[in-house]
Amino acid sequence: MIKNIEVFETDPIPKAVFKLALPTVLSMIVTVFYNMVDTFFVGQIGDPNQVAAVSVATPVFLFLMAAGNIFGVGGSSFLSRALGEKKVDKVKHISSFCFYAGIAVGILAGALMLIFMTPILKAVGTSENTFGFAKDYLSFVAYGGPVIVVSTALTNLIRGEGDAKDSMIGMMAGTIANIILDPFFILPQFLGLGVSGAAIATVIGNAITLIFYMYHILFKKTVLSIKLNDFAVKGIIGGVLAIGLPASLTNILMSLSNILTNTMLVKYGDIAVAAMGIAMKSNMLVIFIQLGLGIGIQPLVGYNFGAKNFKRMKGVMKFAMVCNITAGIILTAVYFVFAKQIVGIFIKNQEVINAGIYMLRVLMISSPFIGIMFVFNFTFQAMGKALPSLVLAISRQGIVFLPCIFILDKLFQMNGVIYAQPIADIIAVFISLGMFMYINAKLKKTVAE
Numbered sequence: 001m002i003k004n005i006e007v008f009e010t011d012p013i014p015k016a017v018f019k020l021a022l023p024t025v026l027s028m029i030v031t032v033f034y035n036m037v038d039t040f041f042v043g044q045i046g047d048p049n050q051v052a053a054v055s056v057a058t059p060v061f062l063f064l065m066a067a068g069n070i071f072g073v074g075g076s077s078f079l080s081r082a083l084g085e086k087k088v089d090k091v092k093h094i095s096s097f098c099f100y101a102g103i104a105v106g107i108l109a110g111a112l113m114l115i116f117m118t119p120i121l122k123a124v125g126t127s128e129n130t131f132g133f134a135k136d137y138l139s140f141v142a143y144g145g146p147v148i149v150v151s152t153a154l155t156n157l158i159r160g161e162g163d164a165k166d167s168m169i170g171m172m173a174g175t176i177a178n179i180i181l182d183p184f185f186i187l188p189q190f191l192g193l194g195v196s197g198a199a200i201a202t203v204i205g206n207a208i209t210l211i212f213y214m215y216h217i218l219f220k221k222t223v224l225s226i227k228l229n230d231f232a233v234k235g236i237i238g239g240v241l242a243i244g245l246p247a248s249l250t251n252i253l254m255s256l257s258n259i260l261t262n263t264m265l266v267k268y269g270d271i272a273v274a275a276m277g278i279a280m281k282s283n284m285l286v287i288f289i290q291l292g293l294g295i296g297i298q299p300l301v302g303y304n305f306g307a308k309n310f311k312r313m314k315g316v317m318k319f320a321m322v323c324n325i326t327a328g329i330i331l332t333a334v335y336f337v338f339a340k341q342i343v344g345i346f347i348k349n350q351e352v353i354n355a356g357i358y359m360l361r362v363l364m365i366s367s368p369f370i371g372i373m374f375v376f377n378f379t380f381q382a383m384g385k386a387l388p389s390l391v392l393a394i395s396r397q398g399i400v401f402l403p404c405i406f407i408l409d410k411l412f413q414m415n416g417v418i419y420a421q422p423i424a425d426i427i428a429v430f431i432s433l434g435m436f437m438y439i440n441a442k443l444k445k446t447v448a449e
Contacts, residue, residue: 021296068152074244084306110145324371
């Protein structure tokens with residue numbers, strides 16, 4: 001029997017959206033605060049080299065999470081459509097494949113990180129002062145590769161089944177454990193392991209999340225499976241990778257665009273780099289809330305697309321867009337009014353605060369609209385539309401963002417670099433709208449036939 005079937009089929013659309021999206025949004029908010037707290041505790045050591053080491057190593061760690069999203073987002077989209085088609089056996093094959101493939105990819109990724117550690121760290125910009133610390137951090141992360149990849153995948157698979165609550169509980173349990181363990185492992189008055197302690201706490205947090213999810217699948221009422229005899233490749237791998245790879249690419253490009261922005265700001269001074277880092281972290285909360293709503297509706301869209309209930313599917317999309325636009329407008333107003341106080345939380349240097357206020361307000365320009373693109377993007381993924389999903393994945397922080405930042409830097413120097421992201425965001429919104437209009441026309445034709 002399909003779990004939470006009333007959410008997919010009979011609940012009023014606002015109720016169904018909030019049931020699935022609210023836990024996802026809360027999980028995203030917790031993740032943002034976790035990133036801030038992790039940096040905070042390493043900063044308490046008083047060694048700027050260790051803080052810098054974590055900063056340059058973090059994008060490499062995010063590649064492991066991107067690998068998890070190949071099987072998490074790809075598997076979630078695939079199994080939601082299978083649920084809509086009432087193909088329970090297929091759901092078991094999908095979930096089992098994602099579990100074991102995630103373990104294999106996690107082992108491979110961790111091994112590659114350990115083998116090519118030196119060239120990787122040089123590529124992300126470590127210095128003589130930070131290389132050793134970054135190596136310590138990533139070494140522990142690499143050993144935890146399978147745990148990180150599989151826990152990330154199962155977060156999405158459980159959400160794809162419609163159990164957003166347990167998905168949130170598992171994710172928050174690991175995150176809270178990570179936050180509690182951080183000071184114990186990092187600070188000198190306890191174990192004093194510094195950046196190594198931060199990495200150990202991260203791996204343990206992911207392990208706790210994974211244990212919770214495995215208990216959920218093995219002992220609770222669910223159609224998901226991690227049994228080896230349910231593992232299948234034929235008819236499964238293509239459906240998972242078609243959506244999983246573009247989704248993973250989104251995470252990778254997000255990390256690379258942040259690295260590029262900081263690299264291009266270096267020539268304008270350390271104040272600019274520090275201010276942009278703070279502005280991006282502050283803006284991350286707004287982006288993740290809207291992203292969380294887009295991720296949250298994905299199972300609902302996928303199920304109704306699989307069931308050919310296009311009217312309900314479009315109703316879900318419209319309601320999600322209204323919510324994202326409303327949230328974007330409110331948060332933009334709050335950030336514009338309280339920009340000084342928000343930036344001041346992170347640092348007391350007045351030059352950095354002044355630059356950060358300006359940068360934060362610029363980044364917020366696209367916030368009322370960017371949620372539209374997230375809804376379209378996760379709708380394409382839920383529908384199994386691989387090409388539109390891929391194009392959107394590489395547009396916002398790839399084929400649109402890259403020309404923007406290089407051209408605007410040449411024309412307007414530092415101001416051009418600062419404005420590149422919101423301009424790229426707005427262009428990506430129009431691209432997503434055009435794609436949906438084309439797909440919607442084909443849907444109407446299908447319904448008519």
